[in-house]
Amino acid sequence: MIEFQDVYKAFGDKPVLQGLSLKVRDAETVVIIGYSGTGKSVALKHIVGLLHPDAGDVIVDGQAVSTLDRDGLTALREGIGYVFQFAALFDSLTVAENLALGLRRRRVSPEEIEDRVREALALVDLSGTEERMPAELSGGMRKRVGIARAIALRPRYILYDEPTTGLDPVTSAVIDRLMVRTREHLGVTGVVVTHDMRSAYTVGDRIAMLYDGRIRQVGTVSEIQETEDSVVRQFIEGRPE
Amino acid sequence: MIDVIGRRAIASIEAVGRVGHFVMDMVRALPDVRTWARPAVVQMRRIGVDSIPVTLFIAAFTGVVLALQASYTFTGAVPLYFVGTLVGKTMMLELGPVICGLALAGRVGASMAAELGTMKVTEQVDALETLAYDPQSYLVLPRVIAGTVMFPMIIAFAMATGIVTGWLTSLALLDLSTPDFLKGLKLFYRFKDVWFGLFKSATFGFTITGVGCIVGLATRGGAEGVGKSTTRAVVYSAVLILLLDAFWAVVLL
Numbered sequence: 148m149i150e151f152q153d154v155y156k157a158f159g160d161k162p163v164l165q166g167l168s169l170k171v172r173d174a175e176t177v178v179i180i181g182y183s184g185t186g187k188s189v190a191l192k193h194i195v196g197l198l199h200p201d202a203g204d205v206i207v208d209g210q211a212v213s214t215l216d217r218d219g220l221t222a223l224r225e226g227i228g229y230v231f232q233f234a235a236l237f238d239s240l241t242v243a244e245n246l247a248l249g250l251r252r253r254r255v256s257p258e259e260i261e262d263r264v265r266e267a268l269a270l271v272d273l274s275g276t277e278e279r280m281p282a283e284l285s286g287g288m289r290k291r292v293g294i295a296r297a298i299a300l301r302p303r304y305i306l307y308d309e310p311t312t313g314l315d316p317v318t319s320a321v322i323d324r325l326m327v328r329t330r331e332h333l334g335v336t337g338v339v340v341t342h343d344m345r346s347a348y349t350v351g352d353r354i355a356m357l358y359d360g361r362i363r364q365v366g367t368v369s370e371i372q373e374t375e376d377s378v379v380r381q382f383i384e385g386r387p388e
Numbered sequence: 389m390i391d392v393i394g395r396r397a398i399a400s401i402e403a404v405g406r407v408g409h410f411v412m413d414m415v416r417a418l419p420d421v422r423t424w425a426r427p428a429v430v431q432m433r434r435i436g437v438d439s440i441p442v443t444l445f446i447a448a449f450t451g452v453v454l455a456l457q458a459s460y461t462f463t464g465a466v467p468l469y470f471v472g473t474l475v476g477k478t479m480m481l482e483l484g485p486v487i488c489g490l491a492l493a494g495r496v497g498a499s500m501a502a503e504l505g506t507m508k509v510t511e512q513v514d515a516l517e518t519l520a521y522d523p524q525s526y527l528v529l530p531r532v533i534a535g536t537v538m539f540p541m542i543i544a545f546a547m548a549t550g551i552v553t554g555w556l557t558s559l560a561l562l563d564l565s566t567p568d569f570l571k572g573l574k575l576f577y578r579f580k581d582v583w584f585g586l587f588k589s590a591t592f593g594f595t596i597t598g599v600g601c602i603v604g605l606a607t608r609g610g611a612e613g614v615g616k617s618t619t620r621a622v623v624y625s626a627v628l629i630l631l632l633d634a635f636w637a638v639v640l641l
Contacts, residue, residue: 195518217416217522224520235515238506249519252423300519 165360178351228297436538451553472572475554501621504604539593
């Protein structure tokens with residue numbers, strides 16, 4: 148389980164998270180929605196200890212992330228897959244090497260690495276791209292490789308940072324289907340950060356809206372769709388005012 | 389005014405603190421040989437082998453100019469075989485390490501800052517961390533170790549090249565015979581000349597790669613930030629090379 152406990156975070160004098168509290172239960176996918184710049188990605192980075200809260204804490208499997216030393220953090224990260232907004236593939240490595248890097252760290256045998264790379268690429272419909280460089284891939288393919296890199300680790304949790312941003316509707320639908328397939332096949336717990344409502348409705352078990360640094364409303368897809376909260380309504384309907 | 393001075397003072401203290409942390413983190417990452425060994429070999433080729441052409445080119449022309457200027461300076465007053473002394477001593481003690489160090493600050497330091505800066509702004513460094521790698525072990529240590537080990541080797545080739553081109557210039561243009569050039573070369577030679585130059589080169593290698601990594605990993609913003617980091621890495625490295633050069637001259641000579 149992942150739990151944000153009254154998390155505060157500011158950059159300089161600009162507060163971003165102001166008392167964020169949210170629970171993500173095992174095997175569910177929670178989608179965090181919200182306006183650009185409201186701290187959705189910042190919240191996600193707290194889960195893997197890339198950022199530390201000014202106050203409050205993030206609890207993952209009963210451990211407070213900010214109290215972990217480097218070894219503890221390494222152990223925590225070995226159970227988490229992270230899909231970055233722009234994929235963050237390593238430019239100098241081939242697709243297969245990108246996927247293998249995290250597995251090598253986990254001391255997986257070379258034969259198993261080969262199997263897992265093949266399997267993960269097949270799951271994202273990118274079989275045969277093993278030897279291609281990231282620069283040779285389209286934006287959608289890069290995102291799918293990013294997802295494959297996370298899947299190959301067989302993590303307990305997968306965190307998706309804006310997985311469909313900047314993609315055409317068809318590719319976005321492919322990515323959505325992939326996230327659903329990943330949850331169904333691997334049973335992982337997921338946190339998805341997005342402002343793409345179609346994607347949120349497709350992949351989320353629950354949706355939480357981040358507004359003014361804290362959760363404005365959290366509920367199932369139908370609860371959010373039927374909300375009477377004016378701020379949430381305006382966001383999900385995409386109304387300018 | 390006081391506000392500006394205060395802010396600059398705090399920024400300077402923070403910078404010193406960052407360097408201290410950086411060195412401590414590097415020491416902490418040292419036992420993680422499994423992570424840094426393989427990338428270190430790759431970096432040794434990139435920093436060492438790939439830098440040889442530019443370094444030898446610079447050293448070759450430095451040797452030619454040294455021989456000609458020595459002969460111009462000595463004319464009539466000092467025996468010409470001292471050209472060998474001056475070429476040898478200068479290439480080993482000063483110009484080999486410093487000129488090549490400055491050139492490599494541009495080639496190695498800039499490319500390192502640009503590469504790590506790009507990795508930073510495109511979240512590749514964060515991705516590395518989420519894959520449970522320590523960037524200090526995987527990115528920094530291989531580069532710093534490669535720089536510290538390979539710089540003395542490159543500079544050794546540069547010293548030899550400068551001396552050879554100085555000798556060839558003396559033969560071709562200065563009417564100096566090989567025995568005379570060798571006599572001058574051996575005249576005040578001490579083994580310390582070589583190890584001093586090579587030791588200095590190792591410290592330059594450590595500094596250039598360390599600065600490239602620190603500046604690269606501190607990059608913020610997009611392409612503009614990467615550009616600024618690249619410039620900063622070259623300027624800081626060049627300044628530090630000259631300061632270190634003076635420091636070692638005071639301490640070791």
